[in-house]
Amino acid sequence: METLGVVMNGVTGRMGYRQHLVRSILAINEQGGVELSGGRRVRLRPVLVGRSAAKLEAIAARHGIPDWTTDLGAALADDRTTVYFDAQTTNARVAAVTRAIEAGKHVYVEKPTAETLADALALARAAREAGVKNGVVADKLFLPGLLKLRRLIDGGFFGRILSVRGEFGYWVFEGDWQAAQRPSWNYRAEDGGGIALDMFPHWAYVLENLFGGIEAVTARAVTHIEERVDEHGRPYKVTADDAAYAIFELAGGVIAQINSSWAVRVNRDELVEFQVDGTHGSAVAGLRRCRVQHRSATPMPVWNPDLPVTEPFRDQWQEVPDNAEFGNGFKTQWEMFVRHVVDDAPFPYDLASGARGVQLAELGLRSSAEGVRVEVPPITSGVGA
Template sequence: MKTLNIAMHGVTGRMGTNQHLIRSILAIMRQGGVQTTAGEAIQIKPILLGRNAEKLRHLAEEVAHREIGRPLEWSTQTEAVLADPEIDIVFDASSTQLRASIVRQAAQRGKAIYCEKPIATDAVEARQLADECEAAGVKNGVVQDKLWLPGIRKLRMLRDQGFFGKILSVRAEFGYWVFTGHEENQTAQRPSWNYRKEDGGGMMTDMFCHWQYLIENLFGTIDRVLAHATTDLPERIDERGRPYACTADDSAYAIFVLNNGITCQFNSSWTTRLRRDDLLTVQVDGTEGSAVAGLRECWIQNLGATPRPTWNPDIAQPIDFYSGWQKLPDSTNYDNAFKIQWELFLRHVVGDGDFPWSLRNGVAGVELADAGETSCREQRWVSLSKTAH
């Protein structure tokens, strides 16, 4: 049995707490660790790091006791913990601007590194981080959770089965209404730094990293992008109840053209009210059939079930376009997407299997975000082959 000591930095945020700590790490501890392909058990021992002692104590004592029946270690002395020779893995889910410092310290001390995306605020620094990790010879990975969402896994299954025929286009709608905090009894669902460019925020910076690995793992390599971003709401209320100016984009719209000719259109917004099946829906249209996937569910319509609509605005629409779609059943038990990737990384650290989602893959996501920002600023198509190095 092998025990891995994991320094977890930045888990006091919403994503770090819910997805990484509670639904991944504590869930793995509760199930008795991770089984290797040889049947051996990998146990984990996390220590929580950050600047807010009160939040860390709450997570390490109250939340951990509720989930696994015992407390965790925690510390505000991040540098000292990272220098501890007993630490095997350093994980970071803090704000993007802090990530480079944590990753560099970990690489210099020979620790395995796992971190959230984007791995840096710009492509130059992202490449430098990947170079430094590779030069240090440390195992490393970046979170690419959406690859393991049940809805996306069903899309991949349909693709592999040839359901679509020739894939023609992909269209995705993502986002929801994030309250500004001005409304009575409605606090914002996302942290204020997300809406300040100077703090590493921005829809394009955040989400284009996701769209890069989602598109390239399912549909093909991105050749060029045409993008537009806006700051729709100029002011929001922060965690202390104070108004602040929004300097980052809260909506981003892009067309990605792939090397194989497929066109992908992705709309992302924190200022939209939903009238669709889920917070993220991805529609794939092909010559033989189409599919619409949400986070968990997936609906399909093959060529034989495709209706024959005609344009006539003078009468009520006679076709119920929803009725012609079939909901795919679950073909397996779907575990939490973050937890699945954590387990793969833990196995990789002890030498049990490869982990292709390295920081080098994270560089590609930042390069796409940079290309999107260039496209928006200069109002033109930007080739990815010319921006990547």
């Protein structure tokens, strides 16, 4: 069986550890590796990298992983490693990924790929010029709810799609009377924080892969909670946006409205939901569920504020069945990227697509700062704008 060495930088963080190491890399090995063409299989040999030797040693011991180091250069110099993966904080990503590309490693990167479009484009160009394969995590596309939504789109359920409305977020505790469930760097712009930079790259690949390319954005990014308390109990001033409200104009005339907030209390079935309305039907998709209402079963509500609501609106929607077994989306994408590296299988979510996500965040923040609608120029796979 073949073995593929993977340098994993940032596994001491929640996402890097739980989703990428445990539920992806280790889960892949537990199932016997990634199946390749011709029935071959490849196992993954993780090399853990980070700043804290104590945390790395503890994770390595917990899972029986022999290779870990705080020296990124040494890990990249090892000829037994082929792939570099980065799940660090955003402000540390560009320098590390650049080093990996220069070392000739194929690179797989969490989003956003950079803090600025210029840096994101520089990474994409560097990978292209070096001839290394590259990919960006696009996990939301592999959620069961969105996979069902994809099925509806492919089956022509909606007719002509008119609009998309998305709601994402939850209340992140301020850290004083109850510990915050997100790291404090998320709320400091100087450390690469901000919900627009965090979430707009997600909305970029979701919208362009499901509904059409984004042609313009109008956004308002705000800081609702101006002071928080960090992991050490110290108050700090919030310098990044914690909510962003945006309208995206898509190719073909579809209008998408998406609210993103870490200062909203949840009154919906799931932490993220998208409602898609079309001429022939509508759907509401979340992380796992997807419900539909066809035009033939659409009731006729009548506006009458003088009477109580008599229609059980939520009960009038039909559940979309699974009709398939949905695996962990991060693991599925890891398997795709491994096949891309070893078998040259297609992988559409490259650093150029990652740059489009950073571009959308940058233009959204510009729209907010200037109070204007901003057109989104194209970025091609050749990383030309």
